[in-house]
Amino acid sequence: MALVSMTVNGKAVSGEVEGRTLLVQFIRENLALTGTHVGCDTSQCGACVIHMDGKAVKACTMLALQAEGSTITTIEGLAKGDDLHPVQQAFKENHGLQCGFCTPGMIMTAVDMIDRIPNLDEETVRAELEGNICRCTGYQNIVKSILDAAETTPA
């Protein structure tokens, strides 16, 4: 076992982990932040997407120890109290989810793409969602939500 320390949603955290402990396990099981989901566990579905040092990564395809010293944001870190993040709000208003399982990863990916790419268009949003799988919606309202959020987010 080794000690790992990082900042998660603005709070300094640490815990004992094995070499093989995945970052997503540490987040869900040690920190009890279960908003980050494990869908496929094979790097494909994107339900586990979080931000590490400002970049979207798949928490199921990283070791907890690889995140030593980093700054992490999970889905729980987006809203300010009762005020939803603009992307969360857009998913709510545009019915951007059905069962909700993929939603945390979709939203973390969406926040990253809106930060990174000015003037998002539909084609770009669909290409950027390459690594996030939704089995309910057919993506239509997810794309609509992201475009809506991109429009209302100041550049």
Place this chain on the structure above:
Amino acid sequence: MYQFDYHRAQTVAEAAELLAANDENTLIAGGQTLIPTLKQRLAMPATLIDIGNIADLNFIKAEGNAITIGAATKHADVASSPDVAKHLPALAHLAAHIGDPAVRNRGTIGGSLANNDPAADYPAAALGLDAKIHTNKRLIDADPYFTGMFETALEEDEIITEVTFPHPEKAAYVKFPNPASRYAMVGVFVAKTPIDIRVAVTGAGADGVFRMKEMEDALSSNWSPDTVTGIKVPEDDLLSDLHGAADYRSHLISVMAGRAVAATM
């Protein structure tokens, strides 16, 4: 995953020492291939030596007529580098289409070249551009570097440190991604360098990435898409699996090569 120890190396020398200390030790950088492999229990390292945070391996440098990229540089950084976009747009395009955005934020150029997956994109660029692969021990030309599927000229305790790509006169990479995995079913990198003309094919070879000499010769006399689309690739040495039979891949190579040449014009 089997149990293993994890060690974050601060320098290449430290990583090399640990790597040489035990045959069962393995390097990790981005881990976008290795971690899924570990999950399937297809690898059982004693210690994972993380070289992903070594500052000397994270850089993109444009100097003279070449671009040099540190081995632990992420695909996303290559894709968004102004230097790469200016001198080697084909490489920026290639990097921007590996996996998905989250994978590109972790996966590294050195990891891709060291693993030499037969469907990986970077090997096509390295072979197509006659890249120089620098290690902690020596300099290896791309041609002798790629020795077979998942096989390279790297020795057991050798670490890629950086890769140098010469500026081509023109170059392009076009791939036909598997519709599910997005891995290249066939990817073709064509380049005209000051020295020669190269056509490198990934995704299709039973021995991994390879050059299409016949297409290179044809392009030397006439640089046009029609020159290569008519060249039939022998099926004997091509992959044939559930994703596509050898004859299908053979056809795709000619079509992708034509599109790549067209993209340079």
